[in-house]
Amino acid sequence: xxxxxxxxxxxxxxxxxxxxxxxxxxxxxxxxxxxxxxxxxxxxxxxxxxxxxxxxxxxxxxxxxxxxxxxxxxxxxxxxxxxxxxxxxxxxxxxxxxxxxxxxxxxxxxxxxxxxxxxxxxxxxxxxxxxxxxxxxxxxxxxxxxxxxxxxxxxxxxxxxxxxxxxxxxxxxxxxxxxxxxxxxxxxxxxxxxxxx
Amino acid sequence: xxxxxxxxxxxxxxxxxxxxxxxxxxxxxxxxxxxxxxxxxxxxxxxxxxxxxxxxxxxxxxxxxxxxxxxxxxxxxxxxxxxxxxxxxxxxxxxxxxxxxxxxxxxxxxxxxxxxxxxxxxxxxxxxxxxxxxxxxxxxxxxxxxxxxxxxxxxxxxxxxxxxxxxxxxxxxxxxxxxxxxxxxxxxxxxxxxxxxxxxxxxxxxxxxxxxxxxxxxxxxxxxxxxxxxxxxxxxxxxxxxxxxxxxxxxxxxxxxxxxxxxxxxxxxxxxxxxxxxxxxxxxxxxxxxxxxxxxxxxxxxxxxxxxxxxxxxxxxxxxxxxxxxxxxxxxxxxxxxxxxxxxxxxxxxxxxxxxxxxxxxxxxxxxxxxxxxxxxxxxxxxxxxxxxxxxxxxxxxxxxxxxxxxxxxxxxxxxxxxxxxxxxxxxxxxxxxxxxxxxxxxxxxxxxxxxxxxxxxx
Numbered sequence: 001x002x003x004x005x006x007x008x009x010x011x012x013x014x015x016x017x018x019x020x021x022x023x024x025x026x027x028x029x030x031x032x033x034x035x036x037x038x039x040x041x042x043x044x045x046x047x048x049x050x051x052x053x054x055x056x057x058x059x060x061x062x063x064x065x066x067x068x069x070x071x072x073x074x075x076x077x078x079x080x081x082x083x084x085x086x087x088x089x090x091x092x093x094x095x096x097x098x099x100x101x102x103x104x105x106x107x108x109x110x111x112x113x114x115x116x117x118x119x120x121x122x123x124x125x126x127x128x129x130x131x132x133x134x135x136x137x138x139x140x141x142x143x144x145x146x147x148x149x150x151x152x153x154x155x156x157x158x159x160x161x162x163x164x165x166x167x168x169x170x171x172x173x174x175x176x177x178x179x180x181x182x183x184x185x186x187x188x189x190x191x192x193x194x195x196x197x
Numbered sequence: 198x199x200x201x202x203x204x205x206x207x208x209x210x211x212x213x214x215x216x217x218x219x220x221x222x223x224x225x226x227x228x229x230x231x232x233x234x235x236x237x238x239x240x241x242x243x244x245x246x247x248x249x250x251x252x253x254x255x256x257x258x259x260x261x262x263x264x265x266x267x268x269x270x271x272x273x274x275x276x277x278x279x280x281x282x283x284x285x286x287x288x289x290x291x292x293x294x295x296x297x298x299x300x301x302x303x304x305x306x307x308x309x310x311x312x313x314x315x316x317x318x319x320x321x322x323x324x325x326x327x328x329x330x331x332x333x334x335x336x337x338x339x340x341x342x343x344x345x346x347x348x349x350x351x352x353x354x355x356x357x358x359x360x361x362x363x364x365x366x367x368x369x370x371x372x373x374x375x376x377x378x379x380x381x382x383x384x385x386x387x388x389x390x391x392x393x394x395x396x397x398x399x400x401x402x403x404x405x406x407x408x409x410x411x412x413x414x415x416x417x418x419x420x421x422x423x424x425x426x427x428x429x430x431x432x433x434x435x436x437x438x439x440x441x442x443x444x445x446x447x448x449x450x451x452x453x454x455x456x457x458x459x460x461x462x463x464x465x466x467x468x469x470x471x472x473x474x475x476x477x478x479x480x481x482x483x484x485x486x487x488x489x490x491x492x493x494x495x496x497x498x499x500x501x502x503x504x505x506x507x508x509x510x511x512x513x514x515x516x517x518x519x520x521x522x523x524x525x526x527x528x529x530x531x532x533x534x535x536x537x538x539x540x541x542x543x544x545x546x547x548x549x550x551x552x553x554x555x556x557x558x559x560x561x562x563x564x565x566x567x568x569x570x571x572x573x574x575x576x577x578x579x580x581x582x583x584x585x586x587x588x589x590x591x592x593x594x595x596x597x598x599x600x601x602x603x604x605x606x607x608x609x610x611x612x613x614x615x616x617x618x619x620x621x622x623x624x625x626x627x628x629x630x631x632x633x634x635x636x637x638x639x640x641x642x643x644x645x646x647x648x649x650x651x652x653x654x655x656x
Contacts, residue, residue, distance in 0.1 A: 017508050018390055018490050022622040027603035031261065031275035033235035033282050045624045050610065075391040078424060078490070079622060080601075081326040082233065083342035104360070104394055104426050105326060109342035163358065165218025176344070177240070180352040183213065183221060184249070187354055190212045190223055 002114035003173035007095055007142040010067030012059050013132040019072055020079035021106060025088040027080075038084050039091030060092075064136040068095045071128055075099075076117075077106025086110045096142050098149070100125040111166050112176060118142065118149060118160050127154060144171060199465025201362050202431050203397050206337045206462065210320045212354060219356040225319040227254040227349045228305045229292070231261050231283040232603070233324030237347035238286040248290045250353045255314060256287050256294040259304045263605045264566050264593040267297050276604065290350070303569020303595045306330035306537040310414065311571055313443025317432035317459040322349060327537045327619065329420040332429035333413035334436055335462045337397070339427040360426045361395055361471040364464070366402035369478035374653040376547065377412035378539060378617065378636035380404065381419040382484035382494045388474065390492035393425030396472065399464060400430050404478035410439040411543040418538045419619050422491035431463040483652050485524055486621045486634040488512035493621070497525060497639065497651045515623050516631050524633070524649045531614035532563045532644040533626070534637055536600035539617035540568030542575050544637045549581045551641035551655060552588045558647025563590045564606060566598040590644070602627040615643040 029041040046058050054061045070089065076099040077085060086109040089097065095115065100122040102110075110117045120128070131138050131154050141150040144167060150157050168174065180187075200208075213221040234256075241248070248254065261276040271277035280297070287294040295301040301308055306327055309315040317335035322328060326340035345355045367380055385392075398420050405413065413430050420428030437456050440446045447455045482496035489512040495501065502509065503521040513519060518527075534540070534548050545567060557563050565585055567573040573595055576582060582592040599606040600618040602625060608614045610629025617640050618625075621632035633649065642652040 016511070020490065020620075020622045022601075022620070022625050026624055026628070027260075027601040028628075030232050030603065031279050033279060034239070035236050045628055050628060075394070075424070078390060078394075079326065079421075079620060081324060081328075081340035081342055083236075083324075083344060086342070101391065101394070103391070103424055105340055105342060109344070112342060112344040163218060165215050165356075176356045177244075177348050177351055180221065180348050180354050180356070181246070183354070184352060187212055187221075187223065187249075187352055191353075194209075194223070 001112070001169070001173045001175050004095060004114055004116055004170045005144050007068060009069055009140055010137060011069035011071045011098070011128070011132050011140050012065045012067060013129045014059055014070060014072040015129045015133070017073035018075045018078055021077055021082050021085040022079055024077070024085040025082065030082060030084050035087050037091065038088035039093065042088040042092045065132070067140070068093060069098060069140050069142070070094045070096070071098045071125070071132060073099065074101040074122065074125070076102050078103040081105045083109040083113070086113045086115050090115045098125065098128065111170065114170065114173065116142065116144065116170065120149065120158060120160060124156060124158055127156065198469065199467035201464045201468045201470065202335060202399055202429060202462055203337065203362055204468070206318055206320065206335070207359060210337070219358045221354050222320060222357050223354050224322050224349050225253065226309070226314055226321045228309055228321070228323035228328070229254060229256045229346065230305050230325065231258050231279045233343050234286065234346055235279065235282045236343050237350060238290065240347040241290070241350060246351055248292065248350045251291040253353060254292050254350065256283060256292050257302055257305050257308055258283060258296055260597045260601065261604055262297060262596045264596045264598045267594045273605070300570055303571065304537045304540060304597055306418065307540060307568030307572065310334065310410070311443070311569055313440055313446035316440060316446070316455070317436060318462050322355065326421040327418050329425070329427040330414050330418040330537055332417040332420065332427050333410060334440070335429055335432035335459065337427060337429065340421065360397040363393060363396040363398045363425070363472040364470045365398055365400050366473070366475040367400070367404040367478050368402040368475065369404055371404060371478045371481065374483050374638055374656050375481050376636045376638055377408055377415045379481055379484045381416045382486065382491070382634060383481045384476065385419065385423045385491050386484065386494035387476070388423055390422060390490040391424040393420065393423035396425050398425045398428040400428055401464070402475070405430060406433065409543060410435060411541040414541070415538050419491065422619055432459045483636060483639050485639065485649060486632070487516065487518050487524055489515055489621055489623050491619065491621060491634060494634070497649070498523070525651060527613070527649045528647060529561060529615050529633070529643055529649060530612040531608050532561055532640050533566070533599045533614055533616040533618060534640050535564065535566030535568065535598045536618035537568065537597070538619045539637050540566060540572065542572050544617065545572065545576050545581050547637040548641045549584045551638060551652070552590070552644065553584050555588055555645050557589045557644045560647045561644055563644045564593060564599055565590055566593045567595045569595045599626050601625060602630065608632070615640050615649065
């Protein structure tokens with residue numbers, strides 16, 4: 001997994017609530033058997049017309065917005081458990097998604113792929129969205145070590161929560177599977193204990 | 198302090214608690230399908246490791262398959278490749294596969310219970326959010342991502358933070374024309390598509406206890422549609438009778454022993470939930486959705502909310518519906534009976550009983566898709582295929598079909614589909630498709646009239 005520690009970048013504002021994983025990556029693009037390339041179809045039906053031309057009014061197609069942070073409305077990533085949603089966002093080039101609320105499975109999937117789901121209060125989210133919409137060059141600073149998000153131009157300096165174990169994994173690029181594989185003996189013992197209950 | 202049903206099952210599967218971190222949770226049964234597994238098997242190959250407990254994982258194909266002419270090669274190259282990849286992976290890693298043509302093939306959440314693999318007290322996962330279905334048996338069952346599929350294959354465990362606990366009680370008698378799908382659509386309309394996020398839900402109360410196992414599965418299936426990690430129902434006599442005699446159910450003395458354990462799986466009287474709701478079954482009507490998430494539902498004789506809300510406006514613009522209007526009488530183009538929510542034999546019976554002796558409306562295409570090969574066989578044996586045929590409807594073959602716009606069964610752009618599936622997201626049933634979620638009964642009424650119809654007019 002890619003490591004994540006610190007980021008100074010601009011952001012893309014997607015002020016829509018309840019963005020489900022079918023919007024992030026529609027099911028018809030889940031036919032690949034590798035993890036790569038899903039970014040091409042990120043937000044496919046919001047980004048492209050049915051004739052594959054770009055929808056000019058969609059934020060990802062608006063050249064004034066760029067950067068490695070996606071800022072999105074509350075309840076981001078609801079719906080299907082497809083990890084392809086996290087892969088698509090990461091593959092497109094985002095390292096962080098800021099929202100006021102994430103769906104559970106998406107949050108886990110993101111953390112397992114070096115993509116930081118960063119939760120802020122709703123009013124902070126709205127301030128950031130408005131600021132980026134009016135000033136696309138607004139600088140965002142994400143410091144995972146300190147667990148701080150800064151938007152200097154509007155004086156935002158807020159701390160964010162992350163599970164300490166997951167923080168360690170992100171900073172060091174550790175996968176959960178490495179940890180679990182180290183526990184195989186304990187897992188076997190657990191199976192024996194359960195079988196005798 | 199007393200413990201909840203969820204506590205009892207979850208806690209007994211914790212191998213280790215990481216200080217300030219998640220818990221290592223042991224998984225009893227793991228279901229896999231073609232879409233969310235190829236990258237997991239690749240991961241094992243890259244690490245040079247095998248599947249830890251091959252007997253605890255069962256595979257089937259469902260998402261990416263046609264529901265007609267299944268004996269022929271899959272036409273679409275990428276879909277065929279994905280199905281072939283699963284076949285190859287199962288063979289290489291020693292996993293049982295119920296592939297196309299196998300008598301046990303079907304939608305992953307239909308075959309688990311049908312085969313008796315799903316049992317009370319188990320932890321069950323699958324790379325599919327509707328894994329919550331299996332909670333109807335008093336199992337802790339939830340959807341996971343592909344990285345977690347790889348973890349389960351490699352170690353039979355995953356790392357999880359224990360969710361908070363919610364109980365939803367539904368008390369009393371259901372009204373005419375109201376079935377379990379209406380209960381869950383009603384609940385989600387009350388607490389919203391995110392109201393359950395962070396929670397594991399127990400469904401309880403007399404209206405829930407009076408339901409059959411298949412009806413209970415429809416409710417737990419849609420727990421994820423309110424954001425909940427999973428939903429479960431305490432096992433009881435209905436549960437034991439359903440399981441008894443199925444292929445993988447314990448037999449003889451073992452069954453009695455199992456029942457003795459299963460009986461202990463209930464919430465203690467003094468257990469505390471983080472959140473609790475109680476609803477009156479009599480207040481529930483046949484439900485339909487008008488928007489683009491499952492929380493946007495109304496009683497069929499109600500009106501679309503009239504309020505200023507950007508999300509509502511975006512949804513209504515997509516659906517081409519308007520604030521304050523009724524959905525009754527709106528013409529539709531498709532009816533889909535199927536998906537892991539409503540494709541079991543009881544769903545097909547409900548639908549066929551209402552259709553019997555009538556014709557489908559000419560303007561409507563109707564797809565009836567059984568959830569498994571076994572459901573299809575029972576339907577044919579009971580003559581449901583004939584009832585449908587006389588109404589101008591074909592019984593198709595099992596698969597996820599038009600639930601998710603991935604296989605050949607897609608709803609065309611701009612068309613309306615009354616669907617017994619679980620998601621009405623934009624484009625869910627195909628790019629531009631407009632989905633109205635409803636029960637099998639309401640779907641049958643719509644198939645007959647070609648319009649959104651109050652099924653109680655037929656009862």
